[in-house]
Amino acid sequence: MRRYQVIKDRFLENRIFLSRTVILFAFMLLLVAGLVSRLVYLQVLGHKRYHNMATNNRIKVTSIPPTRGIIYDKHGRILAENLASYSLELIPDQVTDMEETLQRLQLALSIPPEKIAAFNKQRKHYKHFDSIPLLLQLDKTEVAKFAVLRHTFPGVDIHARLLRHYPYAELTAHLVGYVGRINERELKTLPEAEYRAMHTIGKTGIERAYEDVLRGHAGYAELETNAQGKPISELGRIDSIPGADIYLTIDMDLQRTAYDALADYNGAVVALDLDTGGVLVQVSKASFDPNLFVTGISYKDYDRLNNSKNKPLFDRVLRGQYPPGSTLKPFIGLAGLEYGVASMQQTLFCPGYYRLPNKDHKYRDWKKWGHGKVNLDDAITQSCDVYFYDLSLALGIDKISTFLHKFGFGQKTGIDLKGEKSGLLPSREWKRIHREQVWYPGETLITGIGQGFTQVTPLQLARATGTLAKQGNIITPYLAERIIYENRAAEVEHPIQKQIELKFGNVQDIINAMVHVVHSPRGTAKRIAKGIDYQIAGKTGTAQVYTVKQDEEYDEAEIKFNMRDHALFIAFAPADNPKIAVAVIAEHGSHGSSIAAPIAAKVIKEYLGMENKQ
């Protein structure tokens, strides 16, 4: 330290700096010499080797696409598979005049201009020497036609590719979903390595929700190619890992029964296996053929589907939001019992209408002359509106929303599919925020009979029904039961079921009333009770689409079809040991009892019949 004391003078400082600079520059020259020697090694000594690698033989890394996993129903019937198909493909680097080639191909094979447009769009994103499909699913005559002309089309060839196929088509369209061409937006966010050799991706349903599982992992082949990009030899290879197969909880027999039972009605049927929470039936109608989307749907077909008044592309099970109508009554009744506002013994006289204290407005019952003297059991069996007007008023909207919330109303069910809607459970709070209005007592009344703001999805309704059947054990519905990887099978883990705290006796009273709906001579769904040796608990519902004005007659014949009410039915069976819960919505079916209940009955009877046989 001491020897530096004197160095406050500039001379020494300059000397230090100069020497440091000289040493540093020498060191830099040494490092640059290192760079130069490496360059000499690469460019002079290794020139021949690298020159060969660069010009005569180029190394190309190609991606090997994995085969997509198969989707099965619970009995192993194939819902989505891969079929070999011939496609016409081009390697742009080997085509000398693209415009001219495409024109000649168009003449030879009659290719629609939209395919050319799609091809040109796809062409922008591909690597050199990649093969890009122009036409998929060539038939035998087209293959033969091209085979003759092949030598006149350098860079164009026929390839065998695997194409996704959905054997049940319309029956599983919304549930299984479909794969489609990867679009530009998706291309930006997808892991490039995995999708390099792929042309499709799961767009909807199971295909989308389980894309990562079904897809598998791409492999690579390192190929030595000539200057034209043709492979000469394979230098190395990492095989692709095929996608996993998925077994769903869906039972295709039941699914078909439900689909057929809906007949000409649009609507939805959901059935849940109450032992597991698995979805047995998930029908949304009108439907469409998902196979159209696999190779890229034509504008015409898409237009037709998109603009159809039946809305076939709309998944009603997950995204259809309907007023629950009277199917909400068992839940309101249970709320009354749980909060101690109602009891099974209390009765009320139903004159066919209800008035709020000091108000003139008449809230009408569906039965013009009224039900007379009714208790809670009667009110559910006969679906008496007046009883529930009175009960809802006694409960108040706060208790109603709190209680219904527990049964999953107004919330997504958490099913393993994407795009689910949450429905709507109104509350004072909700109205203040979304409508900027206070809550009126009259709205409490109509909420109590499932009209007004309340909206449910068919899936929610089925789940709530199952939850009631299982004494408040709340179910999370799911579709994927098992995933079969290459070397192991994995049961899909499902969320732990939660329990709503309810008094056993109360739930039993409501279930009994729901049994009476089907099995009592006065029940609204008594016609479905025939020919079974167990009991079904159910509830009919009619959701208003068209509002009847005060003191106006409701004449069904005069109302146009699309103004007619939706028919609803919820049910579970057997009532004493519930195995299956069903929710049915038939759009514009008018009456739950005549249209929706028989559909649910068919599903239940077939399922429990099967169960007994096994």
Added chain:
Amino acid sequence: MKVELRAEQFKEHSLIGGLLRQLHVDIPLLIGLFLLLLMSFMMLYSTGNKETALLIRQAARMGIAGILMIVLAHVNPRQFQRYSIPLYSLGVVLLLAVLLVGDVGKGAQRWLDLGLFRFQPSEMIKITTPMMVAWYLAGHDIPPKWRHIGVATLFILIPTLLIVRQPDLGTSLLVASSGASVLYFAGLSWRFLLVTILGLSALAPLYWQFFMREYQKDRVLTFLNPEADPMGKGYHIIQSKIAIGSGGPYGKGWQGNTQSQLDFLPESSTDFIFAVFAEEFGLVGCLGLLAIYLFIIARGLYIAVQAQDTYSRLLAGSLVCTFFVYVFVNIGMVIGILPVVGVPLPLISYGGTSMVTLLAGFGILMSIHTHKKVLPN
């Protein structure tokens, strides 16, 4: 007094010479930089598929950076010294802001969105860190005492660690070396240097274990053995070597590259542009390019030695040294003797931010050289 002196010079020299003197620019540096930018333009033309939009954007960046350089050349070095602390502090604050609210680009958080444009504070800190260290050391004994070394190290470590967090290994390396070089020029004892280098090497395994991200580890492993995964992570290095090697002694000629044009070489216009250059111009071209770089470095070091006060001298030396680190690390990684870190080839790689900082640095050098208090002779 000053004005008279200038007027005298004006008479003695030619018109242009006088004007340039007036402009406070350094002709030899300017020629070297101009050659590099010209080369950059040619390479971009060759790799960017002759896209005019790309060329215009790059030309605009060069223009802006060039103007900044000239402006800085006119600022008296005393001003740099005076504003060392605020500029450094601003840089550190911005780095913190990036960590908190910055944009994520390519998986790392480096950008600050200022509405009109995006700004990379780690670029600015490459200049302000040596400014700060130079200011601090110039105010104390030369060579520095232990405690001054300690404080200076702290000034270096703060921005370096903040950039490591982003994470951006390449830039943190440049910032650290820019600060460390000031210490070197200030006369840090050789023994201390040796001990530090040995110590850091000993800490390397710890750094590997606790600080490096997976992709950074991958890069190092790939560098050590690129053949292990030739289709995946080693692809870059192998393709780069093929491009350089196939160029041979004389190259394939301008625009004659096949490796990059056929898309075999990724990032050919940014970090790996040297590979394209080597493919097109061969060993001869590479030696020429290295000669230009060395010429600029030599001129820069000459300016540093000629500088009149401690601060200017230390800052100038550090800026030149950082420029060299840029060149060496980039070329080293492209030719496969260093692991791949994100450092561009200075003034040639496509991209704006590094060009602005580099030319700003040269602006400071010119300012140091052209603002002299007394003229000898």
